[in-house]
Amino acid sequence: SRNSFMTGQYAFKSGLQHIVILPPQATCSPLNYTFLPQKLKELGYDTHAIGKWHLGFCKWECTPTYRGFDTFYGFYNGAEDYYTLSVVKIGGKDFRDNKTPVNATGEYSTFLYARRAESIIKEHDASKPMYMYLPFQSVHQPLQVPKKYSDMYSKVHTESRRTYLGMVTAMDEAIGNITKALKSKGMLNDTLIIFTTDNGGMIPYGGNNYPLRGGKTTLFEGGTRATAFVSGAGIKKSNIEYSGMIHAVDWMPTVLSAAGGTPDPTLDGIDQWDSLQKAGESKRTEFIYNIDDLKPENCGHAAIRMGDYKLIDGYPGAYQDWYKPDQVVSDLYKNVSINHTRPFDDIMMLFNLKDDPNEHVDLSNKHPDIVKKLKSRLEYYHKQIVPANFPSISPSSAPSNYGGFWTPGWC
Numbered sequence: 001s002r003n004s005f006m007t008g009q010y011a012f013k014s015g016l017q018h019i020v021i022l023p024p025q026a027t028c029s030p031l032n033y034t035f036l037p038q039k040l041k042e043l044g045y046d047t048h049a050i051g052k053w054h055l056g057f058c059k060w061e062c063t064p065t066y067r068g069f070d071t072f073y074g075f076y077n078g079a080e081d082y083y084t085l086s087v088v089k090i091g092g093k094d095f096r097d098n099k100t101p102v103n104a105t106g107e108y109s110t111f112l113y114a115r116r117a118e119s120i121i122k123e124h125d126a127s128k129p130m131y132m133y134l135p136f137q138s139v140h141q142p143l144q145v146p147k148k149y150s151d152m153y154s155k156v157h158t159e160s161r162r163t164y165l166g167m168v169t170a171m172d173e174a175i176g177n178i179t180k181a182l183k184s185k186g187m188l189n190d191t192l193i194i195f196t197t198d199n200g201g202m203i204p205y206g207g208n209n210y211p212l213r214g215g216k217t218t219l220f221e222g223g224t225r226a227t228a229f230v231s232g233a234g235i236k237k238s239n240i241e242y243s244g245m246i247h248a249v250d251w252m253p254t255v256l257s258a259a260g261g262t263p264d265p266t267l268d269g270i271d272q273w274d275s276l277q278k279a280g281e282s283k284r285t286e287f288i289y290n291i292d293d294l295k296p297e298n299c300g301h302a303a304i305r306m307g308d309y310k311l312i313d314g315y316p317g318a319y320q321d322w323y324k325p326d327q328v329v330s331d332l333y334k335n336v337s338i339n340h341t342r343p344f345d346d347i348m349m350l351f352n353l354k355d356d357p358n359e360h361v362d363l364s365n366k367h368p369d370i371v372k373k374l375k376s377r378l379e380y381y382h383k384q385i386v387p388a389n390f391p392s393i394s395p396s397s398a399p400s401n402y403g404g405f406w407t408p409g410w411c
Contacts, residue, residue, distance in 0.1 A: 001198035001248050002055050002135070006067075007033040008252035008269030012291040012381075015389030021056050023077045023087055023094075024393035026411035028056020029067075036252045037068030040131045043261050046070055048120050050113050051135040054078045058397065058411035065098055069133070073097055073116045076406055082109045082137060082144040087406065092399030094406045101405045108146055109137050110167075114174035118181040126187055129259065134178075135198075138171040141205040145170050164206025189233065192258055194251070196228035203319045210324050213359040218317025219289050219303040220359055230276055234258055237279040244282025245305075246272055288381055294388040304378045308354035311364075311374035316349070322358065348375070 003009070003016050007029065011017040014030055021027055029035075037047040049069040056062040057076035064072035075094040080087050085095040085104040095102040117134060124130055149166030156162045175195075182188040200223040201207020203215040214220030226248075231238070250272050253263030257273040270283050289303035289310075301314035350364040350371050364371050396410040 002053075003029045004248035004269075005198070005251050006035045006037075006055065008036075008249050008263070008267035009033060010249060010268045010288055010381075012288065012385050013268065015386045017290055017292045017385075018294045018388035018390045020078050021054060022393065023090060023092070023406060024395075024397040025391050026058045026394045026397070027389045027391055028058060028062030031061055035067045036255060037131060037133065039068075039256050039261055040129075040259055041068055041070075043129070043259055045129045045131045045259065046124065047131045047133075048072075048117075049133045049135075050074055050116050050120075052078070052137050052140075053135075057406065057408050058394070060099070060408045063099075063408055071098055071120070074113070074135075075137075079140055079142070080137070081142060083107070085109065088142055092406050093404050101403070101407070108144075108170070110170050110174050113137070114177050117178045121178070121181040121185050121187065124185070124187075126185060130187075131255075131259070136171055136174070139164055139167045139206070141202065143167065143206055158206075160206040161208070192230070192232045192234055194228070194230050194255070196251070197226045198248070199223060199226065203323055208323065208325050210322060211358045213320070213322055214317060215319045215323070218319055219301060219312050220316060220320065221353070221357065222323075223317060223319070224289055234273075234277055236277050240279050242276065242279055244272070244275055244280075245284045245287065246282060247284065247287040249287075250284065286377070288378075291378070291382055291385055292388060293385070294390060302378050302382065304374055304381070305353070306374055306377060308352050309370055309374060310351045310353050310359075311371060311378065312349040312351075313375065313378060314347070350374070 003011055003014050007014065014033070016029065040047055047069045049064045049072045051074040053064055053074060053076045060066055063076065074096065075085065076096070077087050077094050080094050083104065083106055086093050093101065093103070095104065113134065113136060117132060120132065143160055143163040145163055145166040149170045150162045152169060153162045153165045156165060179188065182191055199216045200209045200212070201215055207215055209215050209222030212220070212222035212225060214222040216223050249267070249269035251269070253267055253269045253271040254273045254276065256263050257271045263271045272283060274280060275282050286304065286306040289305070291302040293300050301312070301316065303310065303312045348364050348371055349362045350367060351359045351361070352363060394410060399406050
């Protein structure tokens, strides 16, 4: 998702379609791609990245301040402790102020990010345009939040869900403080705010997507249909729910267009700025969820949407049911069936998302003609695939080689 946000390119054309970049892997978002902040700098923008990077860091050229950002304050990897700022499970410190390693003070990371954002806004020359990319660590696991936030949800009987809700509230408070800073600086009325998730909720870690099917790591709508809002400068029709089709790859050209730039027409992403401004019809009629041939971890899968129809070809992912909000998440984690040996390679599922957005009725046997049409289109895209860049772990990446920090310079 992050690669799509920054480049306007599908993950399967970037070699990033398989799982995620793991800390010891010598890979990153392809260096031949131009990132959104690089294009914005050409338009005179100051650019800042705060929070989670997770686009690779094995060489400095992969990192934020080499890919268009004037400043960076955050961490390189995918998941870390919110207080110790160390990578979960395998250890190693991971926090930077630009390129400088930063030791943890024990403060909750959401507050760190908000305070840095407020500081940047306060010190910004308001006569110049600014782009701030703020991918919060929240609400990714590990589930952690100061107790006063989870205590707000004492009536929720599941501890993990209480914590998750508290994390959302702490993040919401942080966003409120950032918008207050914009208002105090006199910048709020000239600011376009885009808030989006990058995937559905993770079922065993407090996430809930009901009534959608499945969750994060699946091709079902519960894992892929993201919530978002757009507010502020340039929006001409507000207080409406936009039903148009938008994919993660569209944000790069859309933001660039909103900033006054001209998007590259060869991108996978489509400029949707005019549609969002006026709540008009989407310019997109189809998109790829993912195409991943790498086995055996997920047995291979692909999925496409064309119009109202969605075709899943292969293994859809582990969490395949409909998980109601009142279910005990910890029990789900113990009981969920994760069977990677099921023969999904030859199985296809077809859904009409207009009539059946929650994917209860597989229409593949009823409409073989539609299956054939979508499968043919999938094969067209499959010819453009870049093999997944998912290398073995590199011992030279070990934080012990770099004073205890995950550090570039080993690939």
